[in-house]
Every structure is written in C-alpha cells, then in structure tokens.
Amino acid sequence: MAIHIKIIIILCILFQVGIVSEIKSQTNYYVSPEASGRGDGSSPSDAAYYLNSSFWVKIQNNLKSDDVNVLMLDGIYNSGTLTLNYMGNPQHKLTVCAVNEGQVEMWVNSETLYHINMRGTQNATIQGITFKGDCKNFSVACWAGGKKTARNIQIINCRFENLTNAYYGGIYFANADNVLVKGCTFLCRKRSPCTHDIFR
Numbered sequence: 001m002a003i004h005i006k007i008i009i010i011l012c013i014l015f016q017v018g019i020v021s022e023i024k025s026q027t028n029y030y031v032s033p034e035a036s037g038r039g040d041g042s043s044p045s046d047a048a049y050y051l052n053s054s055f056w057v058k059i060q061n062n063l064k065s066d067d068v069n070v071l072m073l074d075g076i077y078n079s080g081t082l083t084l085n086y087m088g089n090p091q092h093k094l095t096v097c098a099v100n101e102g103q104v105e106m107w108v109n110s111e112t113l114y115h116i117n118m119r120g121t122q123n124a125t126i127q128g129i130t131f132k133g134d135c136k137n138f139s140v141a142c143w144a145g146g147k148k149t150a151r152n153i154q155i156i157n158c159r160f161e162n163l164t165n166a167y168y169g170g171i172y173f174a175n176a177d178n179v180l181v182k183g184c185t186f187l188c189r190k191r192s193p194c195t196h197d198i199f200r
Contacts, residue, residue, distance in 0.1 A: 025092070027066045029059065030099075032073040044073060044099075051079055056087065063089040070096045072129065078107040081114050086145055088122035090152075101128035101157055110134035110165045113141070118153065120145025125154040134165035137172070144175035151177040159185045160197070171198045 029041035031050040041048035041055055048055040050072065062068050088094050098104035106115045106129055113136045116126060121142065131139040139160050142150045153176060160170035170186050173179050186197035 025066050026069065027062055028069045028071055029055075030071050030073060031055070033075045033077050033079065041070075047073055050077055050082060056084070059094070060087050063087075063092045063094055065092070067093045068095070070094070071099045072097065072104045074098075074100055074103040076105045076107060078133070080108065081112055082106070082116045084121050084124065085117060085119040086121065086148065087118075088124050088152075090123055092123070094124040096124070096126050096129075098128035102130060102159070104128065105130045105132055107133035108135045110136060113137045115139045116141070118142045118150060120148035121150050121153065123152045125156060126158060127154075127156040128158065130159040130161060131163065131170070132161050133163070135163060136165060138166060139163060139170045141172045142174075142176045142179065143172065149175050149177055150179075153178075154180045154182070155184060156180075157183040159187070161187045169197055173198070
C-alpha cells in the first residue's frame with residue numbers, strides 16, 4: 001500500500017512539473033500601430049511598434065526556448081510590410097494573431113508588394129487579421145528563401161477584402177511545405193486573369 005502511495009505521489013509531481021513546463025514554454029507579446037509605454041511588447045500598455053525590427057529579433061531569440069504569441073491590439077496597421085523572413089523554430093511555434101478578430105486591419109499602398117512577407121519562415125501561424133488596401137502583388141507571401149523552404153505555415157480566420165491592386169492574389173505559396181488555409185474569407189475584385197484567392 002505504501003509503495004502504491006509513493007508511486008501516486010511521484011506521478012502527481014511529474015504531472016505538475018509537466019504542467020508548469022508547458023505554461024512556461026509559451027510567451028505573449030503585444031504590438032500595435034504605434035508603440036506605447038516602454039514599447040517592449042511586454043504588456044498591452046507597453047505594446048511594441050509592429051514594424052520594429054529589434055522587437056522581431058527578440059522574438060526570434062525567444063523562439064529558441066519558447067512558443068511565442070505576438071498579439072496584435074485593435075487598430076489599423078498601415079505603415080508598411082510586416083517582414084517575417086527566416087523567422088521561426090521547428091520546435092517552438094510563432095503565432096501572430098489579432099487579440100480581437102475583425103478589429104485588426106492591415107493596409108498598404110499601391111507601391112507595396114505585400115502586407116506580410118514570410119520568406120523561409122517556418123512553424124508560424126497568422127490568425128484573425130483583415131487585409132485591405134492596394135498591395136501590388138500578394139497580401140501574404142510565403143515562399144522559400146534561397147535553399148530554405150517555408151514550412152509548417154497556417155493562415156487561419158483571416159479576411160482579404162477589396163485588394164483591387166493585387167495582381168496575383170490574396171495568399172501566395174511557393175516552395176512551401178505543409179501549409180494550411182482555414183476559415184479565411186476572400187472578398188477580392190480580380191485585377192487580372194492571374195489573380196487568385198490562393199496562388200500556388
């Protein structure tokens with residue numbers, strides 16, 4: 001009986017350690033159209049500017065040990081392309097998502113090729129964002145960077161609206177492995193015969 005109790009106690013301890021490890025392995029950061037507070041992304045009141053390259057270097061470093069959620073606060077993000085090239089880690093997932101789906105809009109002008117560029121990116125999810133405006137080629141581009149294939153990419157619950165200038169389409173996959181598009185809405189006027197909701 002005593003042996004059984006000891007086994008149960010050991011299993012409970014291992015279970016609790018497992019839970020603690022799982023919680024610690026995931027980190028949240030916050031971004032907004034403009035930096036606020038300390039601007040380091042550590043909380044909604046200290047949100048980082050979403051195109052701050054130093055912030056994204058920090059995110060990549062954190063992916064060496066943790067899953068990372070970059071949470072986009074409500075607003076209109078219209079300062080240019082969000083570049084996530086060569087980001088990601090095969091063991092730890094990067095998620096870039098709206099805190100409130102439908103309340104985050106990304107806009108770019110007619111000279112800008114993409115809203116989000118993911119070249120050689122891996123193990124990443126884009127979720128809950130609405131893409132609008134006059135991007136020139138694609139809203140979200142996901143492709144290889146040199147010999148580094150983009151892989152394990154998910155685009156979930158996003159909206160692509162009135163992309164009247166996009167020559168090719170909403171989402172572009174090229175040399176990208178294990179990709180998923182789920183729950184997305186495409187309301188795009190086609191500019192040319194080459195235009196598709198998803199171009200691959």
